[in-house]
Amino acid sequence: MIFLQLCQLKSVNSKVMYILRHPRETLAAAAAAQEHTSERAQRRRREGGSGGEMPRPEVQAPPEIFYNESEARKYTTSSRIIEIQARISERALELLALPNDGVPRMLLDIGCGSGLSGETLTEHGHHWIGCDISESMLDVALEREAEGDLLLADMGEGLGLRPGVIDGAISISAVQWLCNADKSSHEPRLRLKAFFGSLYRCLARGARAVLQFYADNVKQTEMLVSFAMNAGFAGGVVIDWPHSSKAKKSYLVLTCGSPSVATSLPKAKGQDGEMCSSDDDDDDDDDDESNDDQTVGTYGRNRSNKRRKVNNNKNGRGRDWLLRKKEQMRKRGREVPADTKYTGRKRKTRF
Amino acid sequence: MRLLTHNFLASNVRGVSTGYPLALEVAKSSIKEVELNADFLRGILPKLDWRALVAAASAAGFPDLLAAEQPQEAELFADGAADAEGSAIRRLHHALLEIHVDEGALVCPDSGRSFPILKGVPNMLLHEDEVRH
Numbered sequence: 001m002i003f004l005q006l007c008q009l010k011s012v013n014s015k016v017m018y019i020l021r022h023p024r025e026t027l028a029a030a031a032a033a034q035e036h037t038s039e040r041a042q043r044r045r046r047e048g049g050s051g052g053e054m055p056r057p058e059v060q061a062p063p064e065i066f067y068n069e070s071e072a073r074k075y076t077t078s079s080r081i082i083e084i085q086a087r088i089s090e091r092a093l094e095l096l097a098l099p100n101d102g103v104p105r106m107l108l109d110i111g112c113g114s115g116l117s118g119e120t121l122t123e124h125g126h127h128w129i130g131c132d133i134s135e136s137m138l139d140v141a142l143e144r145e146a147e148g149d150l151l152l153a154d155m156g157e158g159l160g161l162r163p164g165v166i167d168g169a170i171s172i173s174a175v176q177w178l179c180n181a182d183k184s185s186h187e188p189r190l191r192l193k194a195f196f197g198s199l200y201r202c203l204a205r206g207a208r209a210v211l212q213f214y215a216d217n218v219k220q221t222e223m224l225v226s227f228a229m230n231a232g233f234a235g236g237v238v239i240d241w242p243h244s245s246k247a248k249k250s251y252l253v254l255t256c257g258s259p260s261v262a263t264s265l266p267k268a269k270g271q272d273g274e275m276c277s278s279d280d281d282d283d284d285d286d287d288d289e290s291n292d293d294q295t296v297g298t299y300g301r302n303r304s305n306k307r308r309k310v311n312n313n314k315n316g317r318g319r320d321w322l323l324r325k326k327e328q329m330r331k332r333g334r335e336v337p338a339d340t341k342y343t344g345r346k347r348k349t350r351f
Numbered sequence: 352m353r354l355l356t357h358n359f360l361a362s363n364v365r366g367v368s369t370g371y372p373l374a375l376e377v378a379k380s381s382i383k384e385v386e387l388n389a390d391f392l393r394g395i396l397p398k399l400d401w402r403a404l405v406a407a408a409s410a411a412g413f414p415d416l417l418a419a420e421q422p423q424e425a426e427l428f429a430d431g432a433a434d435a436e437g438s439a440i441r442r443l444h445h446a447l448l449e450i451h452v453d454e455g456a457l458v459c460p461d462s463g464r465s466f467p468i469l470k471g472v473p474n475m476l477l478h479e480d481e482v483r484h
Contacts (some may be wrong), residue, residue, distance in 0.1 A: 103390040106355075106398075127391070127448075129356050131475075138472055149356040153475040157482050160363035160475055162371060165398045183479075190484040198363075204398075 056214060062182035067113070067134035075114035076140055082116060085172060088249060089120035092170040092210040095238065095253050095266055098126075105167035108202070110155055110211070111174025113137040115146030121170070122147040129166075131155065156191030161202035169199060169209040175252070176213045179220050192223070196231035203256045209233070211252040221250065228254050241270035319344035352471050354407045355447040358399055360473070362459035362466075365483035370459055372403035373466070375410040379454040387444045389433050395447070396424065408446045416442050 057066050075081055098105055104125045109118050112130025114137050121128045128148035132138055138150050153160065156178055178192050199209060215221040225237060233254035241247040253265055322344040329336045337343075362370030401421040408416045422439045432438040457466040457473055464481070467474050 101390075103394060104388055105391075106359075106395060127355070129359070133476070139470075142470055142472070149352050150472045151356075151360075151475050152472050154477070157477050158363050160361050160370070162359050162361050162400070165359045167394075185479045185482070187484065194482075194484060202359075 056176075056216070058176055058180055058214075058216070062180070063177050064133045064135070067137045069136045069139075072114060072134065072136040072140045075116060075137070076144065085116040086120055088172050088212050089117035089170065091240065091249070091269075092117070092172065092212055092251065093120060093124060095210045095251055096168045096170060096208050097266065098168060106165065108159075108161075108166045108169040109148065110159075110169060110171035110199075111177075112141065112146075112148070112150065113172075115141035115144055115148070115150070117170060117172045118146050118148045119144075129161075131159070155195050156186070158194040158198035159202055161198070163201045164204050166202050166207065167204055168207050169203060169211075171209075171211040171213075173212055173214060175211045175224060176215060176220065179216070179223065189227075192227040193231070196227050196233065200231045200233060200256060205257055207256050208235075209252075209254045209256075211254070213250055213252060215250060224252060228252060232256070236265050238265055238268045240268050242268070243270070352452045352468060352473055353448055354404060354411065354450050354452075355395070357407050357452070357457070358404050358447075360457065360475075362457075362462065362464065363475070363483065364459055364462045364464050364477060364481045367459060367461040370461055372400060372406065373457040373459060375407045375452065375455065375457060376465075377411050377452050377455040379452075380411050381451045381453055382449050383451055385448050387433055387441065389428060389440065392440060392444060392447070393424075393428060396427070399447075404446060408450070411450050411452060413446065413450065416446050 057063075060066055075085075096107075102125070104127055107121055107126050107128040109121065109128050109130040112118050112128075112132050113134065115130060118128050118130050118141070129151065130141070130146065130148050131151040131153040132141075133152070133154045135152060138152060141150055155174070175195070178195055179188050180186070181188055203209060211224075213224065215224070221237060228235070233256065235252070235254040238251045238253050240249045240251070247270070323339060326336050326339065326343075357373065357375055360373055362373060364370065399421075401417075405417045405419060408414070418439070426432075427440045427443065432440045435441070451471060452468055453471045455468045457468065458464070459466075
């Protein structure tokens, strides 16, 4: 429910968001929604598995609204956020596996925000281009005097970069936003396709992209991976500290070009490494085949109708269907009784 | 925004085939000195579009900074060139990494769409009807 997503916000914000998500609805409906928010918020907090924790930002508001000035401010003042960001960026850079020759590279930071991850890149001597959709976060980045160049851009619209110019890309906690439809014009599948397609194009051959993300569920992870594979990437998901609820971090490690020994996945931290490399590769193959079944933004009403229709057709198994099946079996060389006038005829009820 | 980034940027508007190079309009620019790294330049050289770089440099107010044709690698990376004042590699370094465009605009060559640059950050956000999906 949309109303659930409003709950944690102040009244002004929620109004803005409501209009954005449902342009055709009236303000009166938004006001009515607000009456329910506190009650629903409490209920959701009770229901939320991890007891009283704030929900992920993705379910609260679109990124350009969620990361307002006050939220962006946290990225300069909270030492905890700064430390976590720095640690994830270090790890992402490690997974990027750039050649260790001391030559600075041209990197891309997708969803650079306040430039915290970029700082890590600068410390390692690399040049970088950062893009983010939140103006407030970029203002903070300017304040922090980020060394890289900043772009105000939406990754779901595709990265506007020339082909083959970037030596590597990292992204910290950003790509899961692509799974949301924050505006009526947003279609997550198209946005994911545009993003991964443009990322593949702008990377140099053999370059890597390491995208750290927080997936809501397994389906979302599968969807991200399958779109990456369809864009031409090789690779998979590396999960660090899989047994810890807080320290667990997922990285989508992608390599431009065909799969080979060089594109094998690095080992995850905090486990024996059995889940991350071999199993994930298998999963990826499945995703390629079954990606048409992926669902995001398809709501129950439409889907069940479709299913019912299909079932109805199947249930009408008349004589034609039976004859067709028998013909099929005959072609396969099975022994099939001959077609007679009794074939496919309904039994009498007294039987 | 440095001219290096400008050299990589392309327009993403619907209906545009290449969208490159973006015309640069400079209202305000600044110079920030950084250390020269010949290895980085060597790696970046094959990826550069030289003509777009020359055009961008002259738009930023340095029409004579770069040669019209891309210099040979041997000339650029000759011994001692990195320390010699006014050498080709120094000028390339200056153009790529030291000139910052603070205010201005990027104009798509095909559609004429203008992307404003504010506080050194180009606004590449598209309107709903410009997104190519």
